[in-house]
Amino acid sequence: MEYKIGQIITSNKDVEIEKVLSGEKVIIPKGNKIIIGADKFAHHIKTGMIQPLQNDSEVKGYDTEGIAEFLFMWLRSNLPIEEMLENYDYTKEDLKEELECALEEIGF
Template identity: 55%
Template sequence: MSTYKIGEILVSQRETEVETIFGRKEIIPKGNKIIITAHRLGHHIRNGMKQPLQKNDVVKGYDTEGLAEYLFTCMKSHLPMDDMMCDYDLTEEDIKEVIEEALDEIF
């Protein structure tokens, strides 16, 4: 049994082959990031694939650092974050820190 937090980001330590629900084989590369969802799924950030956790795994609490990283990734894919950071002399870490602090206040 493993215990995870919503928003926890796991990084694959080695290349792994998994079978999707449609019977297709998928190669998960080393270094692939997976975020744990509130629905007991591992959401692969790279391609959006969702993978159920083991039946006896527990999801409890929140990982605000992981959630901040994921939210920043989403923002970066939909907004001109690089331009905005350059215009305001901000780093990726500056923005993630603000998001994390806001999440800490509500969890």
């Protein structure tokens, strides 16, 4: 399978993974969002868990839309970004579009 850095994937079925340090098995539910990191690992957005990609996976290029979505989620969880946008009559989509343009401007 081929992925891009920043690509967001939504799981289409429940998946069981094993935590590296504890060996504990955890069920990741269907619908979980995962972003492919620059470290070429799958980062589970909701839980913060990180797992390696399958052996036959390859990571090439960047997904500016996914990176912009992740940055928006990050900002939303750490700042009152939605209220800030409302104060200036901007939407979530406006901000994500500007983030994508900024990333593309620097070669992503």
